[in-house]
Amino acid sequence: MNRVSAVFDDRNDAKRAVNRLREIGVDETHISILSRSERDTATVASTTGAAAGAGAGMLFGLTAAAIPGIGSFITAGALAQALGATGGAAVAGATVGGTAGALSAVLAKWGLDKADADYFGREVERGSTFVAVDLVDGAINRREVEEVFRRFNGRFAALQR
Numbered sequence: 536m537n538r539v540s541a542v543f544d545d546r547n548d549a550k551r552a553v554n555r556l557r558e559i560g561v562d563e564t565h566i567s568i569l570s571r572s573e574r575d576t577a578t579v580a581s582t583t584g585a586a587a588g589a590g591a592g593m594l595f596g597l598t599a600a601a602i603p604g605i606g607s608f609i610t611a612g613a614l615a616q617a618l619g620a621t622g623g624a625a626v627a628g629a630t631v632g633g634t635a636g637a638l639s640a641v642l643a644k645w646g647l648d649k650a651d652a653d654y655f656g657r658e659v660e661r662g663s664t665f666v667a668v669d670l671v672d673g674a675i676n677r678r679e680v681e682e683v684f685r686r687f688n689g690r691f692a693a694l695q696r
Contacts (some may be wrong), residue, residue, distance in 0.1 A: 539680040540651065540667040541689030542658040546570065549664035552687040559683070560674045567614030568657075569643075569665040571640070613669055614645055651692040658690075 543549035553566055639656030642665075643649055655665050666689065668680045684691070 537670040537677070538646070538667050539656065539670065539677055539684070540647065540665065541684040541691050542655055542663040542665050542679075543544060543689050544663050544689065546664050546690065548687040548689070549666050550691060552666055552683055553681050554689070555682065556675075558666060559679065561668055561680075562672070562674070563668040565610060565613055567612040567665075567667040567669070568674065569614060569642070569659050571662055614641075614667065628666040663690075 539553075543552065549568070549570070553568070556566060557563065636656070638659050639649075639652045642652035642655055647655065657664050666684070668675070670677060670680070681691075683689075
């Protein structure tokens, strides 16, 4: 999959990047988000994933859902669709070293290489928001997405390792 991924320390920067991507023609189904739930929805996430996802969904204007087995993290867009309940359950049942390991496993299962998945998993665990764009229909190219990510303070895995 041809994909551009970055993390944002400020959730509002991630929101602005997602909004800008929409403005320049990126279809919502090609945008993925992974982030910690807001503190006040984390408890709800353990019992009702939809409620946890609602906050992030409203923030980003995308449908969001809790990751089964990880709970206090939400995912939206193509990543959520790719994982579905089965993908999340498989990760939840895996033996991994801590939450960052589980997030890395989610991202690796989705198709990121291991080093990128490990980096992004750690960053999301510490509170960053992960945003990725699948470049599938030629409506936008890698350089354009990278420019949007940089404009809103996105950080790329390859530059941080």
